[in-house]
Amino acid sequence: MTEVPADQPVLLFDGVCNFCNYWVQFIIERDPDGILKFAPLQSDVARELLANCGLNQEHRDSVVLVEGETYYTKSDAVLRTANHLNGLYQFLWLLRVIPRRLRNYPYDVIAANRYDWFGKRDNCLVPTPDIRERFLGDVPSPSTADDQSNNR
Numbered sequence: 265m266t267e268v269p270a271d272q273p274v275l276l277f278d279g280v281c282n283f284c285n286y287w288v289q290f291i292i293e294r295d296p297d298g299i300l301k302f303a304p305l306q307s308d309v310a311r312e313l314l315a316n317c318g319l320n321q322e323h324r325d326s327v328v329l330v331e332g333e334t335y336y337t338k339s340d341a342v343l344r345t346a347n348h349l350n351g352l353y354q355f356l357w358l359l360r361v362i363p364r365r366l367r368n369y370p371y372d373v374i375a376a377n378r379y380d381w382f383g384k385r386d387n388c389l390v391p392t393p394d395i396r397e398r399f400l401g402d403v404p405s406p407s408t409a410d411d412q413s414n415n416r
Contacts, residue, residue: 279304
């Protein structure tokens with residue numbers, strides 16, 4: 265198991281989802297200090313973090329932000345992630361006053377349709393050398409990612 269930094273948040277994302285991969289790239293560009301770490305939900309690191317949080321492997325329809333022993337899913341994870349970014353994105357955290365049910369509705373619609381609307385990769389994101397240190401664990405091989413994504 266890769267050592268997970270206790271003092272840094274880890275964002276778990278669907279590594280084969282084009283929209284999720286775009287979002288991770290968006291975050292990396294707005295987090296120049298490297299506060300956030302990343303792991304595809306298809307990775308061993310993610311499986312262990314989910315288990316440690318008491319979540320099952322069926323949380324592939326949501327990004328999961330793990331901060332120590334606390335985790336956030338769906339719109340909570342998105343807003344909490346924005347709170348870690350530089351600039352005006354931190355103000356998105358204020359949207360947490362909107363009831364979770366209302367915030368999660370658009371999240372759930374996008375999550376349910378993300379492959380149809382944005383497409384799906386054959387394998388998980390392979391980080392470039394300049395951002396590799398931001399990703400925890402090994403990136404799953406294409407065959408592993410395909411096998412796991414077909415089990416949904």
